[in-house]
Every structure is written in C-alpha cells, then in structure tokens.
Amino acid sequence: MVGLxxxxxVVFIGAFIYNRKSRKDIKYKLAPGSKKxxxxxxxxxxxxxxxxxxxxxxRVADFLAHTTVRGVDVExxxxxxxxxxxxxIMLIFSFPDWRYNNISEVLLYKGTFSKDFETEGAGxxxxxxxxxxxxxxxxxxxxxxxxxxxxxxxxxHNTVLHEFAHLIDxxxxxxDGVPEYLLSRPHLLPWIKEIRNDIDRMRSKGKSDIDLYGAxxxxxxxxxxxxxxxxxxxxxxxxxxxLFEMLEEMFHPGSK
Ligand SMILES: [Zn+2]
Numbered sequence: 001m002v003g004l005x006x007x008x009x010v011v012f013i014g015a016f017i018y019n020r021k022s023r024k025d026i027k028y029k030l031a032p033g034s035k036k037x038x039x040x041x042x043x044x045x046x047x048x049x050x051x052x053x054x055x056x057x058x059r060v061a062d063f064l065a066h067t068t069v070r071g072v073d074v075e076x077x078x079x080x081x082x083x084x085x086x087x088x089i090m091l092i093f094s095f096p097d098w099r100y101n102n103i104s105e106v107l108l109y110k111g112t113f114s115k116d117f118e119t120e121g122a123g124x125x126x127x128x129x130x131x132x133x134x135x136x137x138x139x140x141x142x143x144x145x146x147x148x149x150x151x152x153x154x155x156x157h158n159t160v161l162h163e164f165a166h167l168i169d170x171x172x173x174x175x176d177g178v179p180e181y182l183l184s185r186p187h188l189l190p191w192i193k194e195i196r197n198d199i200d201r202m203r204s205k206g207k208s209d210i211d212l213y214g215a216x217x218x219x220x221x222x223x224x225x226x227x228x229x230x231x232x233x234x235x236x237x238x239x240x241x242x243l244f245e246m247l248e249e250m251f252h253p254g255s256k
Contacts, residue, residue, distance in 0.1 A: 028065035030057060031078035041079065042086045043153045044093075044230070056093065060085040067103055073119070074110035074143055083150050084108075084141070087160025090230060091168060094252045100164075102171055104137040112142050128159040130166045130175070139163050156211070156231045165226035169219060177218025182250040191246055195221050198243065209239050226251075 035057065038045045045056050063085040069076065084106050092098045112124045127145040131138035141159060149158040165179075172180035183191055195218055202208045202215035214224030228236050229247040237244040248255065 026065040028061045030061050030064075030082075034060075034078065034082055037079050037082055038086065041083065041150050043150075044090050045086065055096075056086075056089060059089045059093070062099060063088050066099065067106060069106045069108065071108045071143070072110075074108060076108050076143065080108060080143060080146060083146055084160060087149070087158065088164045091161060091164050091226065091251065094255070100167060102137065102167060103139055106139045106141060108141055108143040108146060110143060112145075113140065128163040130163055130170060139167065154231055156228050156235075158227050158231055161227050161230055162223045165223040166219065169222055175219045177220075177222040179222060179250070187246070187249065192218075194243060194246060195225075198225075198240075209235070 035053075038053075038057070038060075045053060048056060060082065064081055067085070067088075069081045069084050071080075088100060092100075109119055111119060113119050113126050113129075114124045115126060115129075126140075126142075128141045129139070131140065141163065145159045149160050166175055168181065169175050169177065169179045172178075177195055178188065178192060180188070198210065199215045199218070199221055202210060202212060206212075208215075210228060211224045214221040225236075225243065225247065229244070229251065233244070236247075
C-alpha cells in the first residue's frame with residue numbers, strides 16, 4: 001500500500017513539475033554581454049556571490065533553451081529575453097532541480113492588451129497574463145511593463161514575477177492561490193487561513209500596503225504578495241511578519 005502511494009506521488013510530481021534531470025538537455029548559449037546586462041538590470045543577480053551568479057546564468061540559459069520569447073509586432077532584444085528568464089528563475093532559484101514544464105512560449109506585446117489579446121481599441125488594460133485553453137503553454141507580457149519591472153526594482157511591482165507566480169500556482173492543476181509544490185502538507189491550511197484573513201482585512205479597510213488587486217481573489221493575492229516578497233522583503237517582514245515567514249518557508253525552504 002505504501003509502495004502504491006509512493007508510486008502515485010512520483011507519477012504526479014513527474015507529470016507537472018520541473019525536474020531538470022527528467023528532461024532532455026538542450027543547450028542555449030547566452031548572448032555576448034549577458035553577464036553585464038544581468039548586473040546592470042537584475043538586482044537579484046547582482047546581490048548573488050560569484051558561484052550563485054554562475055548558477056543563475058546557467059538556469060537562465062536553460063530556461064531560454066526550453067522557452068521561446070517572441071515579440072508580437074514589436075522588436076525584442078537579448079535584454080528582453082534575459083529579463084523574462086531572470087524573473088522566472090528568481091522565484092525557483094532555491095530549488096536547483098526545478099524547471100518550468102508548463103510553458104513553451106512568452107509573447108511580448110508593444111503595450112497593454114485586452115483579454116482577447118487585442119492591442120488596439122478599448123479594454124486594453126492588461127500587462128501580463130498566463131494563457132488558458134489553446135494558449136495554455138503561453139504567457140503574454142507587455143514589453144514596457146517587462147522593462148519597467150526591472151528598471152524600478154524595489155517598488156513592490158514586477159509583472160514578470162507576478163505571472164510566473166501564477167504559473168507555479170498552476171503547476172498543481174489549479175490556479176487557486178495555493179501553490180502546492182511550494183507548500184508542505186502541514187503548511188497548507190495555515191496558508192489558506194492567512195490569505196483569507198489578509199484578503200478580508202484588505203477588503204474591509206479598502207486600503208493596504210499590499211496592492212489591493214491582491215484582494216480580488218486568492219490566486220491574485222498569491223501573485224501580488226510574491227511580488228512584494230521579492231521586491232521589498234524588509235518592508236514585508238516589518239508589516240506582515242507571519243506572512244513573511246510563510247513566504248520565506250515557501251520560496252527559501254531551510255534558509256533559517
Ligand atoms: Zn494576476
């Protein structure tokens with residue numbers, strides 16, 4: 001019986017996530033000057049030591065080997081590819097064997113777009129989106145928002161982190177604000193309780209240091225709070241120590 005449970009667990013994990021060793025190695029060579037571009041644009045990378053920087057570069061290259069970054073009616077540069085991959089890797093950097101198995105392509109738009117992916121006309125207020133249905137392995141991002149996410153690093157907002165947080169949440173089969181790959185079983189219920197309390201508080205007060213968009217659903221709360229955690233960890237720790245501890249345990253397990 002125990003053997004059966006273990007077998008099921010292995011199949012389940014193998015189906016959705018991320019094991020770098022389980023997939024064929026495809027090589028991708030980072031463009032010349034990538035190291036400098038990362039140093040100049042990605043604070044997370046800049047703050048790493050030499051050994052971890054090299055690891056980060058390898059994981060960025062590995063991400064780009066498996067994920068195409070393409071412009072839709074807009075020119076894109078090596079920097080854009082690097083920034084998309086950096087945001088993706090920042091979230092899972094503490095998990096050396098993880099890789100995103102649920103994305104093949106990132107499309108960059110010249111501005112905001114509508115929920116039907118229109119770039120002209122009314123209703124264009126979306127900066128990023130994880131595709132669904134026929135687009136289920138595609139992420140859409142606004143190129144200006146991609147750039148500004150890293151240019152104004154530390155302001156609490158990063159569209160790339162936001163969308164990849166949704167993708168991690170989605171890896172267990174449902175985008176519900178409960179990223180089961182990041183949460184060990186004893187942490188599941190406390191996490192759900194915590195986010196429901198936070199959302200209730202945000203809704204009743206109508207203001208918060210957490211972006212109010214996070215109060216629209218459990219899924220948006222997880223994406224918004226992930227941005228906050230990576231962009232302004234010190235402030236989050238002061239303002240919401242319990243939430244901070246939970247996110248620390250999720251994204252950097254065993255770091256204490
Ligand atoms: Zn979202």
